[in-house]
Amino acid sequence: MDWSSSLQGLAGGVLIGLSATWLMATLGRIAGISGIIGGLITARPKGDSAWRLTFLLGLISGPLVVMLLGGGLGNVAGGAVDVTDRVIGEPPGGVALMLLAGLLVGLGTGLGSGCTSGHGVCGLARLSVRSMVATVTFLVAAIFTVFVVRHVIGGGA
Secondary structure: OOHHHHHHHHHHHHHHHHHHHHHHHHHOOOOOHHHHHHHHHOOOOOOOHHHHHHHHHHHHHHHHHHHHHHHOOOOOOOOOOOHHHOOOOOOOOHHHHHHHHHHHHHHHHHHOOOOHHHHHHHHHHOOOHHHHHHHHHHHHHHHHHHHHHHHHHOOOO
């Protein structure tokens, strides 16, 4: 077991939990990314953009700081010295398929009234029944997709 990766994942999870708690405690807002971005795009009360932009800048700047400090791209394509060490490689279907998948995820967050971060991290913590149903749905859809891709279509790792 790679303890370094496990500890990094644990630290990241703790930071996500703390940021979600801090946002709820200080502003009464839920740290769901689709809702934060959606609030920037749609009509909102005056003065509601600053915290949304700050949150998103923090989300983007964290990985950039790690890269600037020499952390590279981690296990993403190009980040590992040996190709066999990569956990996440280049998108097998190409950039176009990746963009299509991103659009479908965006559509899903609209239909599901939120994304995995909002429902899974914040909604479950608030014991929201809607979030519990959404999170179970996310997991079942992911398990089904992996099964179909790996065992029916024959792709994937």
